[in-house]
Amino acid sequence: MSKNYTEFYDILANLFRLHIDELGEVYYIGPEIDESYDQRQIIIRNGNHYTFNSDYGTPCERTNSIILGFIRKAFIQALRSNGYYFKGIYTSYKKEHMVRHDQEDIFQLYKGFKNRILIHENEYYICIDPACVLFTVASIEHLANRGINLENLEGFSVRYIQDEENRISGYLLKTEVKNGQIIGTIRLYRCPEGLELPNIINVEANALFPEARQEIIESFLNLLGSPISLSKIIRRLSFLDSATASRDRLVETLKIVDMLGQEIFPLEFGDFRISLSKEPLIVKM
Numbered sequence: 001m002s003k004n005y006t007e008f009y010d011i012l013a014n015l016f017r018l019h020i021d022e023l024g025e026v027y028y029i030g031p032e033i034d035e036s037y038d039q040r041q042i043i044i045r046n047g048n049h050y051t052f053n054s055d056y057g058t059p060c061e062r063t064n065s066i067i068l069g070f071i072r073k074a075f076i077q078a079l080r081s082n083g084y085y086f087k088g089i090y091t092s093y094k095k096e097h098m099v100r101h102d103q104e105d106i107f108q109l110y111k112g113f114k115n116r117i118l119i120h121e122n123e124y125y126i127c128i129d130p131a132c133v134l135f136t137v138a139s140i141e142h143l144a145n146r147g148i149n150l151e152n153l154e155g156f157s158v159r160y161i162q163d164e165e166n167r168i169s170g171y172l173l174k175t176e177v178k179n180g181q182i183i184g185t186i187r188l189y190r191c192p193e194g195l196e197l198p199n200i201i202n203v204e205a206n207a208l209f210p211e212a213r214q215e216i217i218e219s220f221l222n223l224l225g226s227p228i229s230l231s232k233i234i235r236r237l238s239f240l241d242s243a244t245a246s247r248d249r250l251v252e253t254l255k256i257v258d259m260l261g262q263e264i265f266p267l268e269f270g271d272f273r274i275s276l277s278k279e280p281l282i283v284k285m
Contacts, residue, residue: 016281017123112130186208
């Protein structure tokens with residue numbers, strides 16, 4: 001019988017069951033592997049490597065933990081293969097889902113989702129939660145060129161993009177002009193392994209980007225006299241001002257799950273096949 005889940009949003013969780021349609025074998029490799037192994041087919045549990053590829057190891061017990069690891073890894077790989085990007089480990093978005101506004105040279109905002117894949121009582125589930133994904137795209141130099149006074153460009157966390165591989169976090173102590181260039185002085189939070197840098201460094205401001213925090217970006221917009229309110233945009237996208245917020249979030253969650261059902265599932269790896277139920281798990285509050 002067809003169910004109208006939006007009528008029951010007050011007793012629903014954002015959990016959706018994952019079904020193992022085909023159960024493959026698990027193979028033990030050992031504590032060490034070399035570069036000849038395809039890392040996409042391997043997970044690590046308790047210091048040992050396991051795979052679903054029979055060419056790599058010997059048959060072993062199919063534990064829930066190992067299967068869960070396979071599913072999580074296959075899900076991430078499928079997202080990347082289908083044009084999704086990540087912020088952190090669990091938050092995903094597509095660039096085509098960008099929220100348009102008049103200050104896109106300052107920040108970018110995407111409609112995305114957070115996910116967690118878990119197991120409970122031998123059943124596998126995915127938890128989906130709609131999310132706003134926020135990025136700062138303006139460098140300190142760009143903000144200064146837009147008209148923000150240098151004394152207002154200090155006292156917050158920044159990313160220092162040294163090169164494609166090294167992105168360093170620090171605290172912006174001050175911004176000033178030296179020899180015709182805008183320079184930021186930052187105190188490093190930590191230095192990537194293999195790099196030797198002093199605790200406090202001077203960096204060209206075009207390589208410094210403010211941390212993507214709502215209050216920091218909001219302060220820039222206020223200083224620029226922008227009519228845009230980032231907090232209002234995020235509240236609208238998060239349904240926080242809606243009289244039916246729970247219902248609206250459920251509708252958005254179901255849209256995301258439907259999209260995942262079309263683009264990502266079923267997951268297929270080795271002899272495993274994992275499908276997604278589009279019906280949310282009913283939980284009595």
